Amino acid sequence: MSEITFDIIKEIAQPTPSKIILLVMDGLGGLPHPRTGKTELETAKTPNLDQLAAKGICGLIDPIAPGITPGSAPGHLALFGYDPVKYTIGRGILEAVGIDFDVERGDVAARGNFGTIDEAGLITDRRAGRITDEKCAELSQLLDGQVIDGVKIFVRPVREHRLVVVLRGEGLVPEVTDSDPQKTGVSPLSVKALIPPAEKLAKVANEFLAQAKVILAKHHPANMVLLRGFSQHPDLPAMGEIYKLKPAAIASYPMYRGLAKLVGMAVLKTGKTVEEEIQTLKKNYADYDFFFVHIKGTDTAGEDGNFDAKVKVIEQLDRAIPEITSLQPDVIVVTGDHATPATFKGHSWHSVPFLLYSRWCRPSKITKFGESSGATRLPAAQLMLLAMANALKFIKYGA
Amino acid sequence: MSEITFDIIKEIAQPTPSKIILLVMDGLGGLPHPRTGKTELETAKTPNLDQLAAKGICGLIDPIAPGITPGSAPGHLALFGYDPVKYTIGRGILEAVGIDFDVERGDVAARGNFGTIDEAGLITDRRAGRITDEKCAELSQLLDGQVIDGVKIFVRPVREHRLVVVLRGEGLVPEVTDSDPQKTGVSPLSVKALIPPAEKLAKVANEFLAQAKVILAKHHPANMVLLRGFSQHPDLPAMGEIYKLKPAAIASYPMYRGLAKLVGMAVLKTGKTVEEEIQTLKKNYADYDFFFVHIKGTDTAGEDGNFDAKVKVIEQLDRAIPEITSLQPDVIVVTGDHATPATFKGHSWHSVPFLLYSRWCRPSKITKFGESSGATRLPAAQLMLLAMANALKFIKYGA
Numbered sequence: 001m002s003e004i005t006f007d008i009i010k011e012i013a014q015p016t017p018s019k020i021i022l023l024v025m026d027g028l029g030g031l032p033h034p035r036t037g038k039t040e041l042e043t044a045k046t047p048n049l050d051q052l053a054a055k056g057i058c059g060l061i062d063p064i065a066p067g068i069t070p071g072s073a074p075g076h077l078a079l080f081g082y083d084p085v086k087y088t089i090g091r092g093i094l095e096a097v098g099i100d101f102d103v104e105r106g107d108v109a110a111r112g113n114f115g116t117i118d119e120a121g122l123i124t125d126r127r128a129g130r131i132t133d134e135k136c137a138e139l140s141q142l143l144d145g146q147v148i149d150g151v152k153i154f155v156r157p158v159r160e161h162r163l164v165v166v167l168r169g170e171g172l173v174p175e176v177t178d179s180d181p182q183k184t185g186v187s188p189l190s191v192k193a194l195i196p197p198a199e200k201l202a203k204v205a206n207e208f209l210a211q212a213k214v215i216l217a218k219h220h221p222a223n224m225v226l227l228r229g230f231s232q233h234p235d236l237p238a239m240g241e242i243y244k245l246k247p248a249a250i251a252s253y254p255m256y257r258g259l260a261k262l263v264g265m266a267v268l269k270t271g272k273t274v275e276e277e278i279q280t281l282k283k284n285y286a287d288y289d290f291f292f293v294h295i296k297g298t299d300t301a302g303e304d305g306n307f308d309a310k311v312k313v314i315e316q317l318d319r320a321i322p323e324i325t326s327l328q329p330d331v332i333v334v335t336g337d338h339a340t341p342a343t344f345k346g347h348s349w350h351s352v353p354f355l356l357y358s359r360w361c362r363p364s365k366i367t368k369f370g371e372s373s374g375a376t377r378l379p380a381a382q383l384m385l386l387a388m389a390n391a392l393k394f395i396k397y398g399a
Numbered sequence: 400m401s402e403i404t405f406d407i408i409k410e411i412a413q414p415t416p417s418k419i420i421l422l423v424m425d426g427l428g429g430l431p432h433p434r435t436g437k438t439e440l441e442t443a444k445t446p447n448l449d450q451l452a453a454k455g456i457c458g459l460i461d462p463i464a465p466g467i468t469p470g471s472a473p474g475h476l477a478l479f480g481y482d483p484v485k486y487t488i489g490r491g492i493l494e495a496v497g498i499d500f501d502v503e504r505g506d507v508a509a510r511g512n513f514g515t516i517d518e519a520g521l522i523t524d525r526r527a528g529r530i531t532d533e534k535c536a537e538l539s540q541l542l543d544g545q546v547i548d549g550v551k552i553f554v555r556p557v558r559e560h561r562l563v564v565v566l567r568g569e570g571l572v573p574e575v576t577d578s579d580p581q582k583t584g585v586s587p588l589s590v591k592a593l594i595p596p597a598e599k600l601a602k603v604a605n606e607f608l609a610q611a612k613v614i615l616a617k618h619h620p621a622n623m624v625l626l627r628g629f630s631q632h633p634d635l636p637a638m639g640e641i642y643k644l645k646p647a648a649i650a651s652y653p654m655y656r657g658l659a660k661l662v663g664m665a666v667l668k669t670g671k672t673v674e675e676e677i678q679t680l681k682k683n684y685a686d687y688d689f690f691f692v693h694i695k696g697t698d699t700a701g702e703d704g705n706f707d708a709k710v711k712v713i714e715q716l717d718r719a720i721p722e723i724t725s726l727q728p729d730v731i732v733v734t735g736d737h738a739t740p741a742t743f744k745g746h747s748w749h750s751v752p753f754l755l756y757s758r759w760c761r762p763s764k765i766t767k768f769g770e771s772s773g774a775t776r777l778p779a780a781q782l783m784l785l786a787m788a789n790a791l792k793f794i795k796y797g798a
Contacts, residue, residue, distance in 0.1 A: 031759070031761050032761065032762065037762075039761070064401050064403070064796060065401055065403045065781060065784060066777055066781045066784055066785050066788075067781065067783075067784030067785040067786075067787060067788035067789075067793065068403060068411070068784060068788070068793065068796050069411075069788065069793060069794070069795045069796060070795070070796055070797060071795050071796060071797035071798045072797075072798070073797050073798055074796060074797035075797075083401050084401060084796075084797065085401035085402060085403070085404075085407065086401070088797065089797070089798075091798050094798045095798075344759065347795055348759070348788075349785075349788040349793070350761050351761075371761060372763075372764060377775065377776070379401065381401070
């Protein structure tokens with residue numbers, strides 16, 4: 001299969017008034033219930049989605065490749081049309097994004113733990129006895145806001161013993177080792193540059209860690225910080241520039257807002273429920289031409305192993321479909337970023353159902369949206385091409 | 400489709416106690432019988448395979464790409480998860496491997512013919528009148544065991560006029576030309592280095608050929624050796640290191656044992672029949688976590704154009720399935736390395752049916768294992784990713 005690069009897409013994409021809505025039910029893909037043989041989506045009563053399916057095309061996408069279980073970041077990058085192996089987001093940046101921290105181009109972020117060291121400086125607990133969220137916030141504030149060698153350091157609490165450190169300044173190169181040895185009974189490691197240009201970051205990080213040790217000395221058991229996964233803002237090409245779109249994201253969870261921001265989407269303020277998300281869509285419908293709407297509940301229910309709850313979230317979205325179609329978007333895509341089968345209780349490698357509706361579809365004549373209904377099978381990153389084509393936003397390739 | 404490199408696989412693969420059995424029916428893919436419209440596999444009575452199919456996933460693999468007819472080596476490399484275009488095995492090495500010669504890293508091998516030259520030194524017969532296997536063995540022994548410039552030379556008979564020459568020593572670089580001009584009426588060519596580091600090999604090869612001419616002078620019509628296809632041990636990354644597996648091969652034919660050895664599998668002693676192979680599997684089941692079991696009969700029958708014989712071999716394997724499933728492997732894959740349709744009497748480019756069974760499959764609800772039954776279509780090299788995923792041997796890709 002020929003690879004359609006961003007350079008090609010930039011050549012054939014053109015701005016048009018047509019509108020695309022991408023509805024992502026997180027972890028949508030499922031596995032059969034042992035009693036009924038039907039997946040969550042096949043079990044759900046989805047008259048509205050089925051009607052779209054019948055008029056549109058149905059199939060399955062592989063988020064990354066067959067057999068590969070995606071994390072949330074590669075799963076979403078693929079849906080936004082980015083090759084999830086070529087474009088990656090480091091763990092530190094993702095952790096920052098996941099707490100709604102507004103990372104900027106050039107920033108380096110690391111995941112951190114509050115930990116415990118003894119008088120000899122050896123680690124006795126990598127999680128500081130799992131301190132409370134409140135304690136984590138209080139201690140993070142003590143460490144926050146230092147400026148070392150012109151580099152501003154942001155320290156933010158995540159949950160329990162977990163924190164994020166973001167370093168902002170000129171000339172930061174993230175190729176450094178972790179300070180977290182990932183075991184107890186040894187000293188924290190000093191951060192080392194893996195290549196010469198990373199010396200500056202290593203020096204600043206080590207100085208920050210030395211300061212942290214002084215500041216936290218009296219806060220046993222959380223008397224040390226351990227850092228790992230230093231990574232830089234991924235500087236992804238902006239979706240708006242590649243696809244000539246004005247894209248907006250509607251998501252109630254910070255992680256997905258952050259991912260959308262990394263690809264240059266506008267992030268719209270919204271509430272926590274599906275209904276509130278749909279209201280946000282309606283209110284902002286005139287101002288953008290691509291909407292990413294993220295529904296978290298399917299994944300949460302899948303992770304919990306709660307088959308019925310996942311079915312209910314799908315049915316809830318189905319009830320919202322008429323409000324969405326009443327906006328008369330040119331293209332509606334409904335899919336997931338990966339599978340989270342309730343029987344598996346976690347992200348899995350299974351393919352994910354999608355439906356794509358537009359007036360220009362060659363209908364696949366499938367009357368029930370589900371895993372077993374589609375013959376078409378695509379890499380997820382190609383779904384964006386189909387959406388663009390069906391919105392008549394691509395001109396002809398070649399003369 | 401994103402390319403899943405070995406570097407990525409090494410990151411996500413983890414050793415587990417779970418077990419994978421890969422059953423390869425050589426040349427499994429078929430074409431419809433002109434009378435019934437059913438392929439060999441569709442004609443065969445396979446109640447046990449069909450039961451696995453119904454609980455697992457069925458589909459078709461393209462060993463290399465649509466339209467490309469694979470040789471045995473690329474066909475198997477793909478099944479072992481190696482891109483068969485990126486990783487290749489030279490013809491000399493393959494010929495050596497095919498006679499169970501134990502090639503080592505650094506060895507260079509060439510395919511050879513005994514041929515006939517006249518008094519003027521011109522080739523009159525490139526096959527020495529197709530001498531007998533016995534004569535070939537006798538003459539090979541005369542040439543075997545020389546040491547030239549510190550390079551040890553092994554000469555082994557293959558069949559009729561065909562032989563293999565393996566050169567073992569320091570600094571052998573295989574970029575040299577053939578001595579076999581592939582036509583009569585001309586002199587054998589002298590072996591020439593195509594790049595300077597290959598001078599040593601060219602010199603040794605020419606000296607060996609000169610010696611052979613002297614030694615064979617009285618053995619008309621087999622009074623000369625012609626060499627072609629010099630190639631080096633491919634030094635493939637070991638399957639065990641990429642996939643964190645302990646893999647073993649069970650194959651009654653030397654070629655397949657040799658291929659397995661080239662990817663670092665342990666090669667288990669076994670007998671000639673399917674039943675003996677299954678006994679070998681049972682006896683060694685505790686000691687490995689990946690088993691490649693090779694069944695040759697399907698290909699042989701296909702090459703012979705014997706539709707019914709191919710059906711019988713498939714039915715024979717089907718009868719062995721309960722013994723295999725009684726081992727309770729986590730994943731069973733049944734497929735072929737390429738198609739050898741009996742109506743075509745040779746390897747062909749057609750896609751090859753596969754079934755994959757594990758408790759974590761999303762069943763494709765197909766009740767008869769065959770060519771026309773599967774919606775899923777994959778490059779063969781991705782089947783290994785699915786097997787690994789279903790054995791829960793991969794962690795999540797990306798956060």
